[in-house]
Amino acid sequence: MSFTLAIVGRPNVGKSTLFNRLVGKRLALVDDQPGVTRDLREGAARLGDLRFTVIDTAGLEEVTDDSLQGRMRRLTERAVDMADICLFMVDARTGITPTDQVFAEILRRRAKHVILVANKAEGRAGEEGALEAYALGLGEPLRLSAEHGEGLGDLVQVLMPLA
Ligand code: GDP
Ligand code: MG
Numbered sequence: 001m002s003f004t005l006a007i008v009g010r011p012n013v014g015k016s017t018l019f020n021r022l023v024g025k026r027l028a029l030v031d032d033q034p035g036v037t038r039d040l041r042e043g044a045a046r047l048g049d050l051r052f053t054v055i056d057t058a059g060l061e062e063v064t065d066d067s068l069q070g071r072m073r074r075l076t077e078r079a080v081d082m083a084d085i086c087l088f089m090v091d092a093r094t095g096i097t098p099t100d101q102v103f104a105e106i107l108r109r110r111a112k113h114v115i116l117v118a119n120k121a122e123g124r125a126g127e128e129g130a131l132e133a134y135a136l137g138l139g140e141p142l143r144l145s146a147e148h149g150e151g152l153g154d155l156v157q158v159l160m161p162l163a
Pocket of ligand 1: 011013015018120
């Protein structure tokens with residue numbers, strides 16, 4: 001059985017870095033809903049023995065504060081609805097922000113299954129931020145470094161029973 005995993009979270013936490021690591025060059029654009037889904041990227045992911053579809057929410061990086069909430073919400077909700085599992089990424093180095101709280105609320109209400117990931121946690125970095133992430137009420141955060149490839153074995157272990 002295969003599944004679809006959506007990587008969601010505020011800009012700059014490392015979503016695309018993880019997406020690229022999972023997908024490599026096996027990438028396609030999702031383009032059936034102009035203005036929203038052009039900002040969703042879909043690809044065929046490999047992680048250990050797992051094969052699944054992964055969705056990256058992109059295109060939020062350049063929006064202004066005024067338009068952030070609405071666009072972010074629409075895009076995230078679309079990705080969440082397409083996904084069996086949501087990987088909610090926060091930045092373990094900066095800790096939890098009000099924008100993270102907005103995402104957490106969307107996921108709590110809407111997602112079928114959430115995996116909370118505290119990224120940028122290579123070495124011993126981000127222990128404090130990971131602790132802060134507990135307070136989101138979405139379970140134990142998995143410490144990961146998308147850039148350095150650390151914690152991916154733990155991600156396999158979490159995904160395996162859900163696959
Ligand atoms: P996105 O906006 O959530 O898609 O974030 P990006 O994947 O574009 O990454 C934003 C920035 O964080 C880039 O400069 C990345 O190089 C950096 N980054 C991503 N993952 C890691 C990580 O595991 N550790 C560190 N230190 N930096 C990371
Ligand atoms: Mg991105």
